[in-house]
Amino acid sequence: MNEHNTNLRWLLNQQPIPAGSHATETSGAAQPADEELLDAYSRAVVGVVEKVGPAVVNIGVTRSDPPQTGRRGRSGPPAEQHGAGSGVIIAPDGYLLTNNHVVEHASQVEIGLTDGRTLPAEVVGTDPATDLALVRAGAAGLPAAELGDSGALRVGQLAIAIGNPLGFQSTVSTGVISALGRTLRSQSGHLIENIIQTDVPLNPGNSGGPLVDSRGRVIGINTAIIAMAQGISFTIPVNTARWVVTELITRGKVRRAHLGLSGQARPISRRAQRFFELPNSSVVEVVAVEPGGPAQRAGLREGDRIVALDGQGVANVDDIHRLLTNQPTAMPLKLSVLREQERIELLVVPGEV
Numbered sequence: 001m002n003e004h005n006t007n008l009r010w011l012l013n014q015q016p017i018p019a020g021s022h023a024t025e026t027s028g029a030a031q032p033a034d035e036e037l038l039d040a041y042s043r044a045v046v047g048v049v050e051k052v053g054p055a056v057v058n059i060g061v062t063r064s065d066p067p068q069t070g071r072r073g074r075s076g077p078p079a080e081q082h083g084a085g086s087g088v089i090i091a092p093d094g095y096l097l098t099n100n101h102v103v104e105h106a107s108q109v110e111i112g113l114t115d116g117r118t119l120p121a122e123v124v125g126t127d128p129a130t131d132l133a134l135v136r137a138g139a140a141g142l143p144a145a146e147l148g149d150s151g152a153l154r155v156g157q158l159a160i161a162i163g164n165p166l167g168f169q170s171t172v173s174t175g176v177i178s179a180l181g182r183t184l185r186s187q188s189g190h191l192i193e194n195i196i197q198t199d200v201p202l203n204p205g206n207s208g209g210p211l212v213d214s215r216g217r218v219i220g221i222n223t224a225i226i227a228m229a230q231g232i233s234f235t236i237p238v239n240t241a242r243w244v245v246t247e248l249i250t251r252g253k254v255r256r257a258h259l260g261l262s263g264q265a266r267p268i269s270r271r272a273q274r275f276f277e278l279p280n281s282s283v284v285e286v287v288a289v290e291p292g293g294p295a296q297r298a299g300l301r302e303g304d305r306i307v308a309l310d311g312q313g314v315a316n317v318d319d320i321h322r323l324l325t326n327q328p329t330a331m332p333l334k335l336s337v338l339r340e341q342e343r344i345e346l347l348v349v350p351g352e353v
Helices: 003-013 031-055 238-251 270-275 317-324
Strands: 056-069 075-089 095-098 108-112 118-127 132-137 158-163 171-185 191-198 210-212 217-225 233-237 261-267 282-289 305-309 333-339 342-348
Touching: 031 056, 031 075, 031 158, 031 171, 031 210, 075 158, 075 217, 095 238, 108 132, 118 238, 132 238, 158 191, 158 217, 191 238, 191 317, 217 238, 233 238, 261 317, 282 317, 305 317
Parallel strands: none
Antiparallel strands: 056 075, 056 108, 075 095, 095 132, 108 118, 118 132, 158 171, 158 210, 171 191, 191 233, 210 217, 217 233, 261 282, 282 305, 305 333, 333 342
């Protein structure tokens, strides 16, 4: 059999050319290693899809807008809007994770499984601050994905996204983890910490779907892409999702500590920074204090400049939010404040919001 017939047989049967053929001999010694590497990569992706794919669902959402009022003051019927996203089942009894913005204001939720079934679902709870939502489908014995550990991730490792971009169900895209520890502002204005940045291609409809490692463990929930940017997408770490799910199941909401104040970043002179031994060149100036709130009860006043919370220097309001994220309520904290030309210490007991 000549070389042309061998190549034709390979194309038709999609089988590798047998060892010893002319094409193999002229491809160089590095080709077998490259082929083995490609095979290992392919096997990893295929294995992940086979393991996690059945737990990834399509989420269909119906939202009812308020009745529309015409020119003559007559109200029409409520307008319905339909949306879609992705989700991942995390427990066989139907609990699944998705994004808050996927199910926000939903009047009806349905999920579509890879086996063709469509099931009604209800929103158990949402956390706009992390753009996460917990949904439960009306069924048991469903395929569930295994949750991993986002704290053990390393930049450069393989990342696989499964979802329904642009309505194309069970779409798989791959890439690597580009960076760890990013911050992303949610739609509610809160900063989400330790965001995972990847170069995995994501499109509308991927929202709420899982990001998975090479062992098929969920390491995050895909949440956002940057318009006009190529190869930049963001994922909520699964460790954050674990905490949110626990709060939603046990308490019905996510508790967060708050001080009851409004503030803004304000630069401070180098002389004052050196005199008070401050770590930052800016402080948080108190613009308003909530009447009867934790800050007012602690004695904080408008115009005070907060320089530290519980011994940690703060340069802006985001720093305060960050320090309060995992802070239990009703636990006294030391608030370091500059008032006029004096540094004072106040004891504040954060409230719950």
